Amino acid sequence: MSALVAGRAPAPRTSLYEHVLRLHRAEPDGRLPKGGYPMPDLPQRRRNPGWAEARAAVREILLPLLSEPDTVRAADEIHLRLDELGAYDRHIHPVIAEVPLEDEAAARALGRCLARTGTSTGAVSVGIGLLGRLGEPEDVPCLTVLALLRGFARPAIRALTALDCPSAALAWLSHHAEAPELHHLVDALTAHDDEAIRTWLAAVPVEPRTVGTETARRISEAARLADILRGDPVDTRVLAQAGRLLSRMTSLRDYQAEIVDYQQAVTAYEALVARASQLPPTLDHYATLLSLALDLHSGPSVLLDWRAGQREALLDALESLLTAPAWAAVAAAAHTDPTDPADPTDSTDSTDRIERRRVRWIRGAARQAFAPRTTPPRLRVEVTVRDPADPDTVETRLLIDGRPLVPEAFGRGPANSPEYLLDGGRLRATAEPREVQLAEAYCTEGCCGALRVTICREGRYVVWRNWNRPATLPSRQPPPALPEYRFDAAAYDAEIARAENDHSWAWPARITARLIAAGLRDRPDLLTQWDARLGWVGTDFNDPDTTVLSFTFWPGLAAGQRYENGPWLQFIWSLPDNGTPPEDQAATALQRLATADPKGYAEVRGGSREYAEALGFPWPGRPPPPAPRPPTGGLPRCPRAA
Structure with a gap:
């Protein structure tokens, strides 16, 4: 780095790259540090400009320097001017992603200089951003080192993903892997120990709570799973693990279906299905293969870059396998199990209950996945139940011309539940235009947005138009353009x-929940008479055989005198399936709501300890006081209104 820039001398500090490299060289056996290295102590920023001001200033600083032929002079000037500005990395990354690059060779050289010699986070962030756009294979080692520093993990991994997915995935796992089993995999990957990697894949369970959707993708990328599946021979345990990882990637639980970002997905699917007959015919393997078929039929995997007829051929191969005698016997044995249907009140452990749910699930899932294929209609609404072994159970799939709309156009969560979209009649078209929320981000619309559309009937057509959604996908890429869709009315x-009348996908507890919800739509007074407002009705996430009703207690609600700033509490009422028909269970629940205050038998789950004490209810974890009495002839006065 030059000694002077316009008479100013940059501080002679060690570059951040050298700082990380020195720390890593001291690691035994070259292991990657769990969670990365902390940032070194750096001088405090001189000021903290606002968002718009900072972005504009960063752009003004960088534009004339990105094409500067004197790379070292440009790097020194960026150091000094960013230091004077006091911009944060979050101001810099968006500018680098969109700023025009007139001389790519000069910008690439500048990026390399800043990444290797930068002594401030701002300067190194510019370098990483430029290499993310213009980097070449020779830049992978530098970016891999910078990814070990906590402050640079996310942008460095993003840059690496475009250049070397396995390196990016390994860096990601070293930062995000929490389960001890995953650290063993990271060590094997760092040591390039192929045998240890295969041993890990064969022996370690992939549990939903420890291996989420992104973790499944990163494991597959780092381990080069597609290459392993194309090798010979392949351990059947590795083959089964590959199926579980692919299936996990199709889930929409963690904002997006990671399968669409897995660059080797098509290769992995093809290799797995080609060898699927080597798997022993067990219920677990049957469920895994059926889950893959469901996604190939109508899930996010439809969006992969398939050759003409390739996806359909994989579906045909899976259907042929699962209907072959040995595999069909697995399904037939499950269907004739004398313990099915199971008594939901029995005391069998959770593993047995999941297996019984799987038995029931297989019947409908197979019909859906292997339904006769015809030319896809303009609009198709499918409710899909996922493998009960995975807590992510129900999806509403909106298919336009055979392509799943929500993962392609939104990507931040699944479509809203069938109860919301179908039971509420929200997809029906009337002459009066109506905006409908089709999907919401898992973190809520107020945080990361939603997918909304206006539905209107216009003569012979129903029109979907005026789309409202975030400007980018989770990948930070702009989403595909959404046209005005016109459907024959x-x-x-x-x-x-x-779709509204097809309840074949629902199980007893879910049917009970839907019937209770319908009853409360018809008679909202069943709750309002107790100063309660309905939150939602569904099934318990961890126990799908239990119906759950959520409501909020607002003192004064029944009399129209709800105190906006007064105390409130959320209650949860759990109703385990008792084996009687759902219609009877729902009727009993509605009758109880009509005659007894639900605050006396539901549990407090939300609000605050202060609110609970003010309203005379126990906060979770404390011994309960006497149950509150139903209001008689009047409403209790809100303590805060005194």
Whole structure:
């Protein structure tokens, strides 16, 4: 780095790259540090400009320097001017992603200089951003080192992903892997020990709570799973693990279906299905293969870059395998299990209950996945239940011309539940335009947005227009353009009516929940008479055989005198399936709501300890006081209103 820039001398500090490299060389056996290295102590920023001001200033600083032929002079000037500005990394990354690059060779050289010699986070962030856009394979080692520093992990991994997915995935796992089993994998990957990697894949369970959707993708990338599946021979345990990892990547639980970002997905699918007959025919393997078929049929995997007819051929191969005698016997044995249907009140452990749910699930899932294929209709609404072994159970799939709309156009969460979209009649078209929320980000619309559309009937057509969604996908790429969709009105009405009346996907507790919700739509007074407002009705996430009703207690609600700033509490009422028909269970629940205050038998789950004490209810974890009495002839006065 030059000694002077316009008469100013940059501080002679060690570059951040050298700082990390020195720390890593001291690691035994070259192991990657759990969670990365902390940032060194750096001088405090001189000021903290606002968001818009900082971005504009960063752009003004960088534009004339990105094409500067004197790379060292440009790097020194960026150091000094960013230091004077006091911009944070979050101001710099968006500018680098969109700033025009007139001389790519000069910008690439500048990026390399800043990444290797930068002594401030701002300067190194510029270097990483430029290499993320213009980097070449020779830049992978430098970015891999910088990814070990906590402050640079995310941008460095993003840059590495475009250049070397396995290196990016390994860096990601070293920062995000929490389970001890994953650290063993990281060590094996760092040592390039192929035998240890295969041993890990064969022996370590992939549990939903420890291996989420992104972790499944990163494991597959780091371990080069597609290459392993194409090798010979392949351990059947590795083959089964590969199926579980692919299936996990199709889940929409963690904002997006990671399968669409897995660059080797098509290769892995093809290699797995080609060898699937080597798997022993067990219920677990049957469920895994059926889950893959469901996603190939109508899930996010439809969006992969398939050759003509390739996806359909994989579905045909899976259907042929699962209907072969040995595999069909697995399903037949499950269907004739004398313990099925199981008594939901029995005391069998959770593993047995999951297996029984799987038995019931297989019947409908197979019909859906292997339904006769025809030319896809303009609109198709499918409710899909995932493998009960995975807590992510129900998806509403909106298919336009055979392509799943929500993962392609939104990517931040699944479509809203069938109860919301179908039971509430929200997809019906009327002459009055109506905006409908099709999907919401898992963190709520107020945080990361939602997918909304206006639905209107116009003569012979139903029109979907005026789309409202975030400007980018989770990958930070702009989403594909959404046109105005026009549907034949008669065909549209028929499809919505079919979907609304098709309850074949629902199990008893879910049917009970839907019937309770319908009853409360017809008679909202069942809750409001107790100063309660309905939150939602569904099934317990961890125990799908239990119906759950959520409501909020607002003192004064029944009399129209709710105190906006007064205390409130959220209650949860759990109703385990008792084996009687769902219609009877729902009727009993509604009758109880009509005659007894639910605050006396539901549990407090939300609000605050202060609110609970003010309203005379126990906060979770404390011994309960006497149950509150139902209001008689009046409403209790809110303590805060005194």
